[in-house]
Amino acid sequence: MPDGTSPLLLRADTDGGVTTLTLNRAASRNALSFAMLGALQESLAQVATDARVRVVILAAEGPVFSAGHDLREITAHRADADAGRGFFDAAMTRCAQVMQAIVGLPQPVIAQVQGVATAAGCQLVATCDLAVASDQARFCTPGVDIGLFCSTPAVALSRAVPAKPAMEMLLTGEMIGAEHAERIGLVNRVVPHEELAAATMELAARIAARSAHTVRVGKAAFHRQRGLKLDEAYALTAAVMTENLMAEDAIEGIGAFLGKRKPVWRDR
Structure with a gap:
């Protein structure tokens, strides 16, 4: 895999065929801006064709895994001639493409969730094949609170957890803790915060040892x-x-x- 690094996405290759892709916009709560989604899309495309990569870990810097779509970016585009419709369509299309790229990636993808994952950030976790969460991680789909139902996150959420827990998250927008997320199947396991990276890598290494x-x-x-x-x-x-x-x-x-x-x- 190439050693180049996007200014928005820090990529680190590790031993044993495990590649870690780290969201690197901590100051912006790792919001999935149009550029961030593009960086993810590009990196996933590179990983897909690299036979050396056996497992992918998706991680994030800072206290927030991802706050979802960049609402400041969205608001700025309301000044466009079409009131933002063209940008909104492009952003939602690109986000859907990234989620489908994760599902379609030949290698398994493990979300390493160290903090809060909301809206499309929660969608990102639900989309990954597996998820390991810190005991400090929290999840929600709060679009209903701001008049924007989390319809695209619902696609991944409803495929990861049963219908009723998914609908409760979508209709209330309330935050759930890591243990609740494990009970409903949004994450595979919850570990102490300080053990998160090691536990995720251990799981990845076990998978990487297979054919x-x-x-x-x-x-x-x-x-x-x-x-x-x-x-x-x-x-x-x-x-x-x-x-x-x-x-x-x-x-x-x-x-x-x-x-x-x-x-x-x-x-x-």
Whole structure:
């Protein structure tokens, strides 16, 4: 992966095939400005084609994971000739593209949530494949409080948690704590704040130790089958498993299991 760094997005490569992308606008509460979304989009595109990257961690600097869309930027564009409609459409489209890029990324993405994640910031957490949260993390979708329902965050939220908890968050805009977020399935686990980075990296390293080919096949199939009817989902995944069985890593993995030895992955 290239070593270049965006002024808005600090990218750090780490050992073991784990790449960390860190939102780096702490002074602006890591708001998802149009430029920030563009930086994320660019970095995700680079990661997607880098075979060395096996897992991605999405982290953030400062006390806030992300406050969502940049409301100051949005307000400034109300002075545009079209009262901001063109910019709003472009911003929401770009945000949707970033969220879909995370889902479509070949590698699993783990959110490392150290603080508050609101609105589209909460959407970002819900979109990631996994999430590890500090015990100081909090979450909400407060658009209803400012007359702007969190409709796009609802897409990710409703796919990450059951309908009723999702609707409660969307309709009340109230903040929930990390333990509540874990109970409803918004995050996978909650750890002491000082252990967050280590716990997230430990999870990432365990995934990175698996066959990259198998993990990529599995992630893609998981997301594809979710939108299908039951019979279609089984037809899809049966075909995927058949193809997976033909892969070198499946042959190696099954052979290693039967031979009671550690597999040597070739990632193909």
